[in-house]
Amino acid sequence: MAEQKYDTPKYDPVSTERDIQRYWEENGTFEVSENSARPKFYCLAMFPYPSGQLHMGHVRNFTLGDVIARFQRLQGKNVLNPIGWDAFGLPAENAAIKHNTAPAKWTHSNIANMKKQFKTLGYSYDWSREFATCDPEYYRWEQWFFTRMFNKGLVYKKAAWVNWDPVDKTVLANEQVINGRGWRSDALVERRELSQWFVKITDYAEELLNNLDKLDGWPEKIKTMQRNWIGRSEGVEMTFPLHAAIKDAGDGVTVYTTRPDTLMGATYLAVAAQHPIARAAAENSSKLADFLQQCNKGKVAEADMAKMEKLGMDTGFIAEHPLTGKDVPIWVANFVLMEYGSGAVMSVPGHDQRDWEFAKKYGLDIVQVVEPSADGGESANIAVEAYVSKKGVLVNSGEFDGLDFKAGFDGIADALSARHLGEKRVNYRLRDWGVSRQRYWGCPIPIVNCDKCGAVAVPDADLPVVLPPDLELDGSGSPLKKMPEWYETQCPDCGGKAIRETDTFDTFMESSWYYARFASSNFNEGMLDERAKYWTSVDHYVGGEEHAILHLLYARFFHKVMRDEGIVESDEPFTRLLALGMVLQDGVKMSKSAGDSGDPQHLLDRYGADAVRMAMMFAAPPEHSFEWSEHGVESANRWLRNRLWHAVDEHLQRDNVPDLDVASLSDTQKELRRRVHETVAKAGDDYGRRLSFNTVISSVMSLMNHVDKFKDDSPQGNAVIHEALNAVIVIMSPITPHISHELWQKMNEGKFEDVEWLSVDESALAKTVVAMVVQVNGKLRGKFEIAADASRDEMEKAALSVENVDKFIENKTVRKVIVVPNKLVNFVVS
RNA sequence: GCCCGGGUGGUGAAAUUGGUAGACACGCAAGACUUAAAAUCUUGUUGCCGUAAGGCAGUGCCGGUUCGAGCCCGGCCCCGGGCACCA
Numbered sequence A: 001m002a003e004q005k006y007d008t009p010k011y012d013p014v015s016t017e018r019d020i021q022r023y024w025e026e027n028g029t030f031e032v033s034e035n036s037a038r039p040k041f042y043c044l045a046m047f048p049y050p051s052g053q054l055h056m057g058h059v060r061n062f063t064l065g066d067v068i069a070r071f072q073r074l075q076g077k078n079v080l081n082p083i084g085w086d087a088f089g090l091p092a093e094n095a096a097i098k099h100n101t102a103p104a105k106w107t108h109s110n111i112a113n114m115k116k117q118f119k120t121l122g123y124s125y126d127w128s129r130e131f132a133t134c135d136p137e138y139y140r141w142e143q144w145f146f147t148r149m150f151n152k153g154l155v156y157k158k159a160a161w162v163n164w165d166p167v168d169k170t171v172l173a174n175e176q177v178i179n180g181r182g183w184r185s186d187a188l189v190e191r192r193e194l195s196q197w198f199v200k201i202t203d204y205a206e207e208l209l210n211n212l213d214k215l216d217g218w219p220e221k222i223k224t225m226q227r228n229w230i231g232r233s234e235g236v237e238m239t240f241p242l243h244a245a246i247k248d249a250g251d252g253v254t255v256y257t258t259r260p261d262t263l264m265g266a267t268y269l270a271v272a273a274q275h276p277i278a279r280a281a282a283e284n285s286s287k288l289a290d291f292l293q294q295c296n297k298g299k300v301a302e303a304d305m306a307k308m309e310k311l312g313m314d315t316g317f318i319a320e321h322p323l324t325g326k327d328v329p330i331w332v333a334n335f336v337l338m339e340y341g342s343g344a345v346m347s348v349p350g351h352d353q354r355d356w357e358f359a360k361k362y363g364l365d366i367v368q369v370v371e372p373s374a375d376g377g378e379s380a381n382i383a384v385e386a387y388v389s390k391k392g393v394l395v396n397s398g399e400f401d402g403l404d405f406k407a408g409f410d411g412i413a414d415a416l417s418a419r420h421l422g423e424k425r426v427n428y429r430l431r432d433w434g435v436s437r438q439r440y441w442g443c444p445i446p447i448v449n450c451d452k453c454g455a456v457a458v459p460d461a462d463l464p465v466v467l468p469p470d471l472e473l474d475g476s477g478s479p480l481k482k483m484p485e486w487y488e489t490q491c492p493d494c495g496g497k498a499i500r501e502t503d504t505f506d507t508f509m510e511s512s513w514y515y516a517r518f519a520s521s522n523f524n525e526g527m528l529d530e531r532a533k534y535w536t537s538v539d540h541y542v543g544g545e546e547h548a549i550l551h552l553l554y555a556r557f558f559h560k561v562m563r564d565e566g567i568v569e570s571d572e573p574f575t576r577l578l579a580l581g582m583v584l585q586d587g588v589k590m591s592k593s594a595g596d597s598g599d600p601q602h603l604l605d606r607y608g609a610d611a612v613r614m615a616m617m618f619a620a621p622p623e624h625s626f627e628w629s630e631h632g633v634e635s636a637n638r639w640l641r642n643r644l645w646h647a648v649d650e651h652l653q654r655d656n657v658p659d660l661d662v663a664s665l666s667d668t669q670k671e672l673r674r675r676v677h678e679t680v681a682k683a684g685d686d687y688g689r690r691l692s693f694n695t696v697i698s699s700v701m702s703l704m705n706h707v708d709k710f711k712d713d714s715p716q717g718n719a720v721i722h723e724a725l726n727a728v729i730v731i732m733s734p735i736t737p738h739i740s741h742e743l744w745q746k747m748n749e750g751k752f753e754d755v756e757w758l759s760v761d762e763s764a765l766a767k768t769v770v771a772m773v774v775q776v777n778g779k780l781r782g783k784f785e786i787a788a789d790a791s792r793d794e795m796e797k798a799a800l801s802v803e804n805v806d807k808f809i810e811n812k813t814v815r816k817v818i819v820v821p822n823k824l825v826n827f828v829v830s
Numbered sequence B: 001g002c003c004c005g006g007g008u009g010g011u012g013a014a015a016u017u018g019g020u021a022g023a024c025a026c027g028c029a030a031g032a033c034u035u036a037a038a039a040u041c042u043u044g045u046u047g048c049c050g051u052a053a054g055g056c057a058g059u060g061c062c063g064g065u066u067c068g069a070g071c072c073c074g075g076c077c078c079c080g081g082g083c084a085c086c087a
Helices: A013-027 A056-074 A090-099 A103-120 A136-151 A201-214 A220-230 A260-265 A276-282 A286-295 A302-307 A353-362 A405-418 A514-520 A530-535 A550-564 A601-607 A609-619 A631-652 A667-690 A693-709 A715-732 A737-747 A792-800
Strands: A040-045 A078-080 A155-165 A170-172 A190-199 A232-246 A250-257 A268-271 A312-320 A327-333 A344-347 A422-428 A447-450 A454-457 A488-490 A497-500 A538-544 A574-580 A583-585 A769-776 A779-787 A814-820 A824-829
Touching (some): A056 A078, A056 A574, A090 A103, A103 A601, A136 A550, A201 A220, A268 A312, A268 A353, A327 A353, A514 A550, A715 A737, A769 A792, A779 A792
Antiparallel strands (some): A312 A327
16 A cells, blocks of 8 residues: 555544643643742633633633743743633523523533533633632622722712613613613613612722823723723813702702813803703703603613714703803703713803704804914804814903913913802713612622611621522512512611612622632632732733723722722732734624624534634734634644644654754755744744734744755754754644644653743844845835845945846936845935 | 724735835645545736736825835724623
8 A cells, every 4th residue: 555645644633632631630730829939920811701602702812811821831930820700690691581590500501511612722721710700709708898898988879870671670781772672571761760889980090090101011002992981181160050049959050161261152051851950940841851751761871872863951940150140041951961970061052063063953152262363273163163172262251362272271260269169170081880780690789778777788797698599580670679588687787677788799890800819719718818919910911802991990990999908919900911802703793692603612523622723813913803714723723734743743753863063054954943043033022022923823834834845854954853843833832732742742852841932042043145125216126135244335236236227227317325234225216 | 972993915814113015824726646536735826918027006095294105194984892781
């Protein structure tokens, strides 16, 4: 039988990977402790919601995290790479209703399934630290921490708006409102006010903003988004006195503006539909009452509000202009948010486009108070549109006429201050964090409500307040509200009859501190222990860009509160951040909403984890969103089998492989060796600094192409190949750990897990000849090679003598010659 | 609507500091091997003109800066993420 050259039956990824994974497990290869002489490195990928099956979005996220962890291990770090489960949340309730099962049961079976898939993917997790946020041992400390915040005055209760389904009589998440209707009942959703718990994240607004400047390891775009979200502004808070006091509103309307310079152009006030003035006005007007009711239809989401047609109605109430005393009518407007600021704004239609359109629509006065032409600009024409720029000077503003923005701002602020009707103030767009959810599958809020003592924190000794497990749901709100045996209790203060909170926490509470708990996951005497101080901050955090604001901001806030409690020492939870783009399928974001699509299992069964990991890393740079295609997995498998495995197999049959003798190498041997060391240098930079893993793979593929073409079976030729293959194996090992482990053990003595990243031989990188190009007027006209140490003059001369160049220069005058050494020569002619 | 990104061949992409656009792959085409197919190997592959050498055009659109722009600036179009109860 003829020898089949490329038949290398020994590469069987599925069984090889299983053996190596067992080896890791039996040896506890990835279990770490604080007792290490090596520098610590904490690598963390945002933990998953256990939705059931893995999808390719998970594969991307967790493979990226694993690649970074494995690269840092090669760098000699003591690497913590933990995993757990963000186990509370809405999908479990939905599934529970749909399948008539308990959320806990559904969740735990999903965890078991996903855990199995994670192990098949060969992630280097320290599984001994695993936990799920629905474990009472976990959320116990969240409850404990909330009671610390309660005692510090960092939490408070206030009324807030929710989506109310009047048919199912339940609160709906924004996601459950489809086109203004409940997703199950199809009923028109109403806004309803409920008393809820808030955490004072605004107390930390300034630090959350300022510390962004210190986060050098965060992408600029994420920091920009957070800055804008926090939204610091400088302005004036002022009061427009009322002619007569109004019920619940007092004797003035408070507004905040960043443009106090335009105060003389304020021609009306606009209040939210939920503002006390609007409510008071509605008592005397059924038309207004109808309008307010209209405003309370639809979803509470800001995006929906912003897209609504801007509508308003006169309340009939009149305020006084704080400086002129003139009448200022008060209108209700559906675009004013009660949650933001005081729920009232002053309207300057001459210099705000939204106010301008509103004023046009309802026939309100439009007064110009800023004029750019006096400042050299073009004259503003507020008959056409509002003039919104700060450039110009004040007009129609009495004693303030002629002042520029800054002088007008200060002058008017001072005038208000003198009348005790206003003060300069720094304002933040950031709102306090509402943490109450009217849901069952969440962490119970550890508060007891007593008629005599009010809201009382559950004492430490009574924690955790355990969520009753194994409840089934019927879709009509939280079952906790129907369980007197659970919510009826005694007041911890007075011992009298009291009622537990039946609301649970926003699941962002769990994800705001889990990273710290991984350091102390088996500690039962407190939230965290000293180990958390060793491991935090997370050195590299990896996760979807969709978490750029909420999760990352809440976690930063929690970390600072934990620091102020002395539980951790650093100021920020995540030193470096990799924000991933989405994995799309058929143009849709891959996530729990995509159901089972994109399950990698059949690919793992057929091609193995290394091929899946490699295909995913090769597909696109981490920050790009891209459409997943399975094609790449087969081609990755082919490369691993036909190129890498085959080349090593062939090499192992060479019997004369001496140590490298660098001094004796031929030019072609030096050439290949130069490529090896160039690739090592580039890969190290791509892994460590650029986080560009797709180019690690392409440069390794390119190197392998050169190894294939290198036909030299002399002893030193073999030695160069040996070095090259080892380099390829080590470079690829963070991405394809199994095949790298296997091949390295075949080629070398010792244990692969003791291997460290390769050092670059600088002398191997030296080039004697470089390729340069010739341009004429910036257009490419020729190429040449020249000694790397040639002078500029020599480069220019060589460029002139390149064939084809002369015909673009002849009969013209060379005005300028630009020489970029070792790159190009550009002749500028005319 | 507001905030933040992105747009490069048939496809995923590369081009790291303003300096050779399309590396590395996928796909496709042709060829080799085979009774045949698969697998594998070789060659080609941005478009147009040309046997070739080479030329012209080209990085969403319009304009600008520069010796030189995928990259910088101004204006627009389209796509994606977030908008506080999806996680």
